[in-house]
Amino acid sequence: MFNILVVGGGLIGLLTARELVRSEAKVTVMERGTTGRESSWAGGGILSPLYPWRYPEPVTALAHWGQLRYEGICRELSDTTGIDPQWTRNGLLMVDVTEPECSRASAWASRYGYRLEPLDRAGLENCEPELGQGESGLWMPDVAQVRNPRLLQALRADLEKRGVAFEEQCEVQGFVSEAGRITGIRTAAGIRQTTRVVVAGGAWTGRLLESTGLSLPVEPVLGQMVLFNGPPDLLHRIVLAGERYLIPRRDGRVLVGSTLERTGFEKVTTKAALEELKTAAFGILPRLRNVPVETQWAGLRPGSPTGVPFIGEHPQIRGLYVNAGQFRNGVVMGLASARLLSDLMLRREPIIDPAPYLPGTTGASAHGGMDFV
Missing domain, CATH: 3.30.9.10 (D-Amino Acid Oxidase, subunit A, domain 2)
Known part of the structure; x- marks a missing residue:
C-alpha cells in the first residue's frame, strides 16, 4: 500500500481519489476550502459538451468513455450511500x-x-x-445529465466509507522535491512529506504549479x-x-x-x-x-486553451501528477480523466492514448482552436 495526496476536493479530485483507493492506495484529499463547493458544484451537470463537434478529438474521447459509464456509477453510488445523483x-x-x-x-x-x-x-x-x-x-x-451537487455529496460519502481522509481549509502553498522527485508539500502548518501527489486544483492549478517550473495554461x-x-x-x-x-x-x-x-x-x-x-x-x-x-x-x-485537459506526470518532477483544465466539461470528462491518470500512476494499460493530455509536452496544448460556447 502507498500513500497519495490529492490536492483539490472538486469532482476531478474526488473521482481520481476513488479510482486510486479502489486500487488499494491510501488516499488523502486536501482542499483549500470546502470539498465540492467550487466549479464542480456550480456547473449544470450536462453529460455532453455543448455543440460537441466543435471540440478537438481528445475531448470527445474522454467524454465518450464517461458517457457509457455514468449511469452505472450513479446507480452504484446511490446504492452504497443512499444519495441519488439523479442521472437522467x-x-x-x-x-x-x-x-x-x-x-x-x-x-x-x-x-x-x-x-x-x-x-x-x-x-x-x-x-x-x-x-x-x-x-x-x-x-x-x-x-x-446528473445533479452535480448530489453527485459530489455521494462521492464524498462513498470515499469516506472507503477510508479516504479529508483535510479541508488546508491550502497547499507549494511543493518540495529532491533530485527530480516529489518529497513533500508546503502548507501553513509546515511541510507534509509524501512521494506521490495529484494536483487537481481546478482553476487554481496553474498558479499552484508555477513554483515547480511548469507553466500550465489553466486560468x-x-x-x-x-x-x-x-x-x-x-x-x-x-x-x-x-x-x-x-x-x-x-x-x-x-x-x-x-x-x-x-x-x-x-x-x-x-x-x-x-x-x-x-x-x-x-x-x-x-x-x-x-x-x-x-x-x-x-x-x-x-x-484551458482548447478545452483539452492536462493529465499526467509533471515533466520534471517524478511523483507529481496533474489532472486539471477540463474547462466547461469537467463532469462529462471527469470519469475518464480520473481513470486515465490512475492508469498512468499505477502503470496499467491506459484506457485511451495519453499523449494528447500530457502536461509540458506538445500534446494537450497543440490542438487547434475551437469555438467556445
Missing part, C-alpha cells in the same frame, strides 16, 4: 443550428457513433412543445447561472439555443446558464448577468416568465 436521460435539443454546422455535426456523429437527428419546426414542437423559438434543430436523444473563467423554481414537467429536454442553455431537474427546477467571463479569481454575481440570463430563458421557454427565480450563483471554471 433528457436528451439535448439544439435550436436553429446553421446549415454548415448541421453538416459538420452529422459528420462528427457518424464518425463517433452518436445518434443525432435533424428536426424541422414540427419536430421541435413534438420534442419540446413549450419552446418559444426555433424553426429547426438538432436532437441528440441519448444525452443525459479561472467565471460562469454565472440562474435557477428557476418551476413546477414538475415545465421542461422535458436540455435545450441549447445560441450561447445559452436550459436544464430541467426532476423536481421542476430549471437551470439557465451560463456566462463566460474572464475576471481573474473574483467570483461574483451581477445584476447584468441575471437580466441577460433571464431574457435568454424567456426567449427559449416563455412560460418561465411566470416562474420565480430561486437563486443565482457563480463559479470559476478551470479554463
